[in-house]
Structure formats: C-alpha cells, structure tokens
Amino acid sequence: MDLKAKILSLVPEAVYDEKGDGMWTIPAGKFHDFAVALHHDQALKFDFLRSLTGMDWGEEGLGVVYHLESTEHGHRLVVRTLTKDREAPSLPSVCDVWKAAEFNEREVYDYFGICFVNHPDMRRLYLRDDWVGYPLRKDYDDSEEINPLRMSNEVAKDDVESFDLQPDGSIIEHRKVLFDNDEYVINIGPQHPATHGVLRFRVSIEGEFIKKLDVHCGYIHRGIEKMCESLTYPQTLALTDRLDYLSAMQSRHALCMCIEKGLGVEVSDRVKYIRTIMDELQRIDSHILFFSCLCQDLGATSAFLYGFRDREKILDIFEETCGGRLILNYNTIGGVQADIHPNFVHRVKEFIPYMRRNIQEYHDVFTGNVIAQHRLKGVGVLSREDAISFGATGGTGRASGWACDVRKRIPYGVYDKVDFKEILYTEGDSFARYMVRMDEIMESLNIVEQLIDNIPAGDYQLKMKPVIRIPEGTYYAAVEASRGEFGVFIESHGDKTPYRLKFRSTGLPLVSCMDTICRGGKIADLIAIGGTLDYIIPDIDR
Amino acid sequence: MEIKEPKIKSMRYNDFKDNEYLEAMLKELNANGTNVVVGCLDELINWGRSNSLWPFTFATSCCGIEFMAMCAARYDVARFGFEITRNSPRQADVILVSGTITNKMAPVLKRLYDQMADPKYVIAVGGCAVSGGPFKKSYHVVKGVDKVLPVDVYVPGCPPRPEAMLYGMMQLQRKVKVEKFLGGINHQVSKKEYARLMERDLNAERDELNVEQEKD
Numbered sequence: 001m002d003l004k005a006k007i008l009s010l011v012p013e014a015v016y017d018e019k020g021d022g023m024w025t026i027p028a029g030k031f032h033d034f035a036v037a038l039h040h041d042q043a044l045k046f047d048f049l050r051s052l053t054g055m056d057w058g059e060e061g062l063g064v065v066y067h068l069e070s071t072e073h074g075h076r077l078v079v080r081t082l083t084k085d086r087e088a089p090s091l092p093s094v095c096d097v098w099k100a101a102e103f104n105e106r107e108v109y110d111y112f113g114i115c116f117v118n119h120p121d122m123r124r125l126y127l128r129d130d131w132v133g134y135p136l137r138k139d140y141d142d143s144e145e146i147n148p149l150r151m152s153n154e155v156a157k158d159d160v161e162s163f164d165l166q167p168d169g170s171i172i173e174h175r176k177v178l179f180d181n182d183e184y185v186i187n188i189g190p191q192h193p194a195t196h197g198v199l200r201f202r203v204s205i206e207g208e209f210i211k212k213l214d215v216h217c218g219y220i221h222r223g224i225e226k227m228c229e230s231l232t233y234p235q236t237l238a239l240t241d242r243l244d245y246l247s248a249m250q251s252r253h254a255l256c257m258c259i260e261k262g263l264g265v266e267v268s269d270r271v272k273y274i275r276t277i278m279d280e281l282q283r284i285d286s287h288i289l290f291f292s293c294l295c296q297d298l299g300a301t302s303a304f305l306y307g308f309r310d311r312e313k314i315l316d317i318f319e320e321t322c323g324g325r326l327i328l329n330y331n332t333i334g335g336v337q338a339d340i341h342p343n344f345v346h347r348v349k350e351f352i353p354y355m356r357r358n359i360q361e362y363h364d365v366f367t368g369n370v371i372a373q374h375r376l377k378g379v380g381v382l383s384r385e386d387a388i389s390f391g392a393t394g395g396t397g398r399a400s401g402w403a404c405d406v407r408k409r410i411p412y413g414v415y416d417k418v419d420f421k422e423i424l425y426t427e428g429d430s431f432a433r434y435m436v437r438m439d440e441i442m443e444s445l446n447i448v449e450q451l452i453d454n455i456p457a458g459d460y461q462l463k464m465k466p467v468i469r470i471p472e473g474t475y476y477a478a479v480e481a482s483r484g485e486f487g488v489f490i491e492s493h494g495d496k497t498p499y500r501l502k503f504r505s506t507g508l509p510l511v512s513c514m515d516t517i518c519r520g521g522k523i524a525d526l527i528a529i530g531g532t533l534d535y536i537i538p539d540i541d542r
Numbered sequence: 543m544e545i546k547e548p549k550i551k552s553m554r555y556n557d558f559k560d561n562e563y564l565e566a567m568l569k570e571l572n573a574n575g576t577n578v579v580v581g582c583l584d585e586l587i588n589w590g591r592s593n594s595l596w597p598f599t600f601a602t603s604c605c606g607i608e609f610m611a612m613c614a615a616r617y618d619v620a621r622f623g624f625e626i627t628r629n630s631p632r633q634a635d636v637i638l639v640s641g642t643i644t645n646k647m648a649p650v651l652k653r654l655y656d657q658m659a660d661p662k663y664v665i666a667v668g669g670c671a672v673s674g675g676p677f678k679k680s681y682h683v684v685k686g687v688d689k690v691l692p693v694d695v696y697v698p699g700c701p702p703r704p705e706a707m708l709y710g711m712m713q714l715q716r717k718v719k720v721e722k723f724l725g726g727i728n729h730q731v732s733k734k735e736y737a738r739l740m741e742r743d744l745n746a747e748r749d750e751l752n753v754e755q756e757k758d
Binding site: 309 | 610642649650652680684690701703
C-alpha cells in the first residue's frame with residue numbers, strides 16, 4: 001500500500017519533509033479528523049501511539065510530533081501538527097483516539113503551554129500548579145526570582161480545568177469535577193513504601209472498592225530533557241542512566257543508537273554483541289529486582305533477600321567491566337567505554353546455570369504460594385485493546401497478549417541472529433505480568449548463552465570526534481528496555497547540541513492505565529497491581 | 543567526668559575521616575563539665591541509641607536501590623542495628639535522603655522531617671542530595687537538601703556504594719555517641735514550644751489551616 005498517496009488523499013494539504021526519518025505536517029484544523037481516519041481506516045489501522053512529543057519550533061510555532069505504528073500491519077508513520085499562536089496556543093486533542101495521548105498531552109501542556117481542546121483534564125502533569133512559565137519553550141526564563149523554591153504545601157484540587165470546543169468554533173474553559181464532595185478520597189504517597197518511589201495517588205473508595213484513581217506525577221521531575229538541550233551529544237549520555245536506573249544499559253543504548261543513526265555510523269559486530277549481552281544482563285537484574293520488590297510489597301521478606309543475593313552476582317559482573325554497580329556509563333557513541341574484562345566470559349558462564357537453578361527456587365518459595373496466587377490471579381486485568389491504546393509496552397503489554405517486543409518488531413543489536421521466544425500470556429492479570437517477567441529471565445539467559453562464546457574480535461570503540469554534529473532532521477530509535485519500549489527522539493538543527501531531545505518513557509503509559517485497571521478492584525490490590533506494573537518513577541517524571 | 547572519644551567496634555578512630563569535627567564537639571562537651579552520674583547515664587543511653595538508629599524508608603531515585611542493597615543480605619545493615627526500617631516518619635530516628643529532591647518534593651520532605659520525633663538526624667546520600675549533583679543546572683532541582691533540612695552527614699557518590707552509606711551511618715553513630723543527652727538533646731524543645739507544635743496540625747492539607755495560636 002502506498003502510504004504517501006493514502007495520506008495525501010486524506011489531507012491534500014499535507015507536506016512531507018524528508019530530513020532524517022521523514023515527517024508529515026498536517027494543518028491543525030484537519031488534524032483530529034485525520035487522526036480518527038488513521039486509527040479507523042482498515043488499511044491503515046494506526047492503533048499504537050508510540051510517542052508524543054511537544055515541540056517549540058520558534059518562529060514556526062509550537063506543535064506536537066506523533067509517532068504512530070500499526071500493530072496489525074506493522075507500518076509506521078511520523079506526523080506533526082503545529083500552531084503559530086504563542087500567547088494562547090491550542091491544538092485538537094487526540095485522547096479520544098489513543099488513550100496514551102491523555103497523559104502525554106498533559107505533559108505537553110506542562111512543558112509548552114499548549115491547550116488541547118476537548119481534553120478532559122488539562123492540569124499540569126509534573127510541575128506545581130503555581131509554577132510560572134513553560135520550561136521547555138525556547139524563550140523560558142529559568143531564573144530563581146520567577147520560580148523560587150516554594151515551601152508551602154500544595155493544595156490538591158478536586159476539580160480540573162478543561163477546554164471545550166463550541167459548535168460555533170470558539171473555545172470555552174470550564175472546570176470538571178474530579179471528586180465529588182461526598183466521595184471518600186484517600187491519599188497514597190508520595191511517601192509510601194509500596195509506590196516504588198515518589199508517586200502519588202488520590203483514590204476515591206466505596207467501602208474497600210476503588211471508584212476512581214487520580215495519579216499525581218512530578219515529585220522527581222528533574223528536567224532532563226531541557227538540560228539535554230544545552231549539552232553536547234556525548235554529554236547527554238550521562239543523564240540516561242539516571243532515568244530508569246534498572247534499564248541503565250538499554251536507555252543509553254537507545255540514545256547511542258539514535259545518535260549513530262543520525263550520524264550514519266555503523267558500529268562493529270563486537271560492540272553489537274557486547275551491547276546485546278549487557279542489555280540482557282541488565283534485564284535479568286531488573287526482573288530480579290521486580291521479583292524482590294513485589295514479594296516485599298506482598299509481605300514476603302525472605303524472597304526479597306533471595307532476589308538481592310542473586311542480583312549482586314550480576315552487579316559484580318558489571319562492576320568488573322564498567323566500574324559501576326547501578327549507574328554504569330558503559331555505552332558511548334560508536335562503541336563502549338572499555339573492552340570487556342578478561343573474567344567477563346567466564347563469570348557470565350558461571351552465572352547462567354546458577355541463575356537457572358535459583359529461578360526454580362523462586363518458584364518454589366513464592367510462585368506456588370497460596371497467598372501469592374490469591375493476591376495476583378485475576379487481579380487488575382488489562383485488556384489487549386487497552387494495553388495497545390495506552391501504549392503499555394513491555395511485560396505489561398505481553399501479559400495482555402500484545403506482541404510488542406521491540407527486539408522482535410525492529411531488531412537491533414544482534415537480536416536478529418539469536419533464537420529466542422517472545423513470552424506472551426493472554427490473561428492480562430497481575431499473575432500474568434509476574435509470570436512474563438519470570439519467564440523472561442530464563443529467555444534472557446538463553447540469549448546470553450547463545451552469544452557469550454561467539455563475541456567476535458574487533459574494535460570496541462570507533463574513533464569519534466569530540467564535538468559531534470548530527471545532520472539536520474529528526475531521528476527516532478527505540479530499544480526494549482526492562483519495562484517496555486524506550487525511545488529516543490532527536491531533532492537536530494545541525495548544531496553540536498540537540499534542538500530537542502525527548503525520551504519515550506516506559507513508565508508513563510503504565511501509570512496512565514492505573515485508573516482503568518484499578519477501578520472496581522480492592523484498595524489492597526492496588527499494591528499488587530502497582531508492583532506488577534513495575535514502573536520506575538524517575539523514568540516517568542524524567 | 544571526661545567523655546572519651548567515640549569508639550566504633552572493628553574500626554580504629556584514625557581510620558575515620560572528619561575527626562576534628564567530633565573532637566570539637568567533645569571539647570565543648572567536656573568544657574561544660576559533666577556530672578559523673580549524668581555522664582555515665584548519657585554514655586549508656588547514647589550507646590543504646592547509636593546502635594539502634596532506625597532509618598526511615600525514604601528514597602526518591604537511584605540511591606534508593608543502593609539503600610535496598612545495603613539492607614539486603616550481602617551488606618547486611620543489621621550488623622549495626624539499623625535493620626528496622628520504618629515506613630512511618632513518626633517511628634524513625636534518621637532519614638537518609640537518598641535521591642534528588644525536586645522543587646515539588648521539597649515541601650513534602652520538610653513535612654516528613656517535621657513529623658519525625660526528636661532526636662532526629664539527616665543523612666544526605668548521593669550527589670543530588672548533597673548539592674544537586676548532575677542535575678545542578680536543572681530548573682526543578684533543589685541544589686542540596688541542606689537548603690531544606692539540617693544535615694548531619696553527607697555521603698557523596700552517584701550513587702554511593704553501600705559501603706559508603708554504611709560509613710556514613712557509622713559517622714552518625716559516632717556523632718550520637720558524643721552528644722549530651724540528658725539536659726541536652728532530650729530538652730531541645732521547651733514544653734510550651736512542644737505544646738504549640740503539637741497543636742499545629744501537621745496533617746492539614748492547607749497551610750492556612752495551620753493557624754498559629756495567639757499569645758496571651
């Protein structure tokens with residue numbers, strides 16, 4: 001099918017820009033109808049919104065870039081829409097088409113001040129309500145006088161603002177009620193041991209059943225994307241490890257891949273092998289930690305200790321080669337920081353049978369336990385349609401039967417050379433999410449086993465210039481991080497720093513589907529659901 | 543009576559860094575003169591306190607994982623008596639601020655600190671809590687937790703290794719051992735002040751509900 005002709009037949013005014021990955025520009029007035037057509041048309045069926053990025057193009061205006069994919073046909077599309085108005089910018093919301101847009105559009109509103117018309121909930125997502133200005137705009141003034149450290153407690157409002165389009169074309173602002181006065185609302189977090197960090201929920205309950213759940217993010221919003229705009233490309237690498245610290249290898253791999261793609265650099269086979277092995281070891285590390293924390297949250301403290309015992313083995317392997325335990329700083333543009341340690345192969349080979357044996361122990365201790373089964377089975381069901389619509393990739397999506405593994409969809413590294421299964425469950429409940437991760441540990445061990453003896457000789461690092469300039473254009477690269485698709489979007493204007501660098505968070509879609517999953521469930525199950533979704537808060541807030 | 547320098551089992555005094563600070567504290571303590579009974583009681587109480595410092599499970603980011611590793615089997619924080627991590631600030635003695643503190647989190651952290659019972663201690667763990675670390679130039683990061691709370695021990699690193707955290711905790715133990723407890727830190731707040739603080743509803747969502755009692 002000719003995608004170009006199809007799009008031009010839908011919107012004749014659409015303009016294609018070939019720079020980098022290529023991107024379509026759609027006029028804002030026609031964008032909503034266009035989005036509906038993309039989603040509903042049987043030949044197109046773009047049902048997965050991979051990434052939604054707010055942009056400030058200066059003179060050209062403010063806008064949004066959408067990365068779309070069809071889960072059925074496998075084709076991909078990048079479109080953008082923009083508005084010239086900088087005073088009161090507004091664009092049509094697409095959250096009725098893709099549920100993933102709901103939180104992402106709030107993020108764009110927070111960063112750029114673009115109001116999305118017909119969005120049900122136009123609050124800031126990360127920053128405080130009394131924050132002045134929109135930080136990712138190019139003309140933002142970040143002086144301390146304008147936004148000092150405010151120590152007053154924040155008031156949690158029970159209603160939200162929203163902008164609705166009237167039949168005559170005008171836009172009116174009105175407030176929508178989130179929680180009624182007679183609803184019983186309890187607050188969980190930001191300091192709560194089972195939210196895995198500083199995430200905050202406001203939950204309306206009826207008896208012990210959850211009626212509604214409202215997520216508050218931003219307690220660890222560190223402004224990484226804005227910082228990256230003033231850093232050179234090699235410098236930006238340092239911050240990715242601190243996003244999702246349990247996918248440090250993969251996140252950095254994604255950014256390196258994206259920059260290498262922009263530069264047109266091909267890394268050596270040795271680097272590809274090393275990166276793939278490291279990614280898989282990191283995945284095992286993350287999934288063991290997932291197991292430990294889930295058990296801890298459900299009250300099984302000894303399982304927590306077992307998990308950490310085995311995790312230390314991986315950290316030892318990392319430490320020998322990379323020098324770090326958690327923040328590894330290993331991948332670089334065009335290679336890796338240092339060659340693998342002479343002990344590396346030997347220790348990894350020792351670790352594989354050790355871990356296989358211990359997984360069995362995990363199953364004996366926890367999986368078969370009656371309490372664990374009752375706490376997890378049939379709890380927090382996420383349907384396949386919702387998983388796709390929210391863009392909940394990774395173990396969560398695969399537990400709902402959605403084959404969303406980037407390693408299979410868009411193979412990178414040496415994943416096309418190894419033989420591995422994509423773990424799929426269809427139940428979509430907490431137990432399935434748990435089992436996906438446990439099985440993935442085994443699968444990752446298989447991948448590592450296939451690669452470890454065949455690491456080819458070669459350079460571990462290409463010669464790169466200290467100042468890197470990526471040719472003008474937009475680039476997107478994604479890897480399968482420990483908890484889903486981690487994407488990097490770079491817009492380069494040919495400078496030594498990126499014009500815009502966006503990280504597709506793996507955790508944001510997961511928290512955005514919390515409300516859908518939890519409704520009707522018991523308040524105690526919130527812990528099991530949150531535990532099995534396995535989000536990392538600094539990755540959500542960035 | 544003379545209070546001796548703080549002793550930590552299995553580590554020599556000279557192996558610790560930052561001894562001058564403790565010596566200054568000791569000097570001040572000894573200069574004021576201590577009653578033998580009170581001094582002996584103080585030493586006993588401080589021995590108990592320093593070996594049962596209960597940390598508050600507070601972590602915002604990466605350092606939290608290393609904190610968990612510290613509590614787990616290999617590093618075994620229980621050797622020092624810190625194993626009882628508390629999920630409620632009201633039961634904790636020490637808060638390890640592990641991770642970045644952002645502008646939005648700062649008032650929450652302050653409130654958590656206020657809810658802790660005296661005597662309470664703060665350890666700034668990691669570059670972010672010490673000074674803002676790699677995010678110093680960010681628009682939404684507090685440049686060091688000491689802008690918000692009084693810090694007792696700084697543990698640098700990104701993230702610090704569990705050993706470094708243990709070292710920081712041991713430094714805190716030494717500090718606890720040279721404190722004047724009776725008539726000192728057990729009376730930091732006067733009764734009147736304490737009553738006033740208790741009347742303030744720390745749980746109130748809105749600041750304006752924290753009505754200060756008018757003085758008569």
